[in-house]
Amino acid sequence: MTSASRSTPTIKADTAAREAVAAQSAGRAGGYCWVEEKGGGYSCTLRPAHGGKHYHFYSGTEFD
Ligand SMILES: [Zn+2]
Numbered sequence: 528m529t530s531a532s533r534s535t536p537t538i539k540a541d542t543a544a545r546e547a548v549a550a551q552s553a554g555r556a557g558g559y560c561w562v563e564e565k566g567g568g569y570s571c572t573l574r575p576a577h578g579g580k581h582y583h584f585y586s587g588t589e590f591d
Contacts, residue, residue: 564590 551570555561560571562581569583569590580589 564588 551561551563555575558574560573560575560577560581562571563569564571564581564583569586569588571577571581571590572584573582580591582589
C-alpha cells in the first residue's frame with residue numbers, strides 16, 4: 528500500500544513528486560474527482576464535482 532520509495536534520499540523525491548503528478552493526471556483523465564485525502568494515502572474515486580464527502584472506493588474511506 529505505502530510507497531516503497533518513501534525512505535530514499537532527496538534525489539528520489541523529485542521522481543516521486545513527478546510520479547504523484549502523473550498519477551493525479553491519470554486519475555483525473557480517468558474521470559475521477561481524485562482529490563487527495565489529507566494524509567495523502569487515498570484519492571477520491573467519485574465522479575468529478577460530486578457532492579458531499581470524498582470517497583476512496585478501494586479502501587472504503589470517506590474524507591473531506
Ligand atoms: Zn471527491
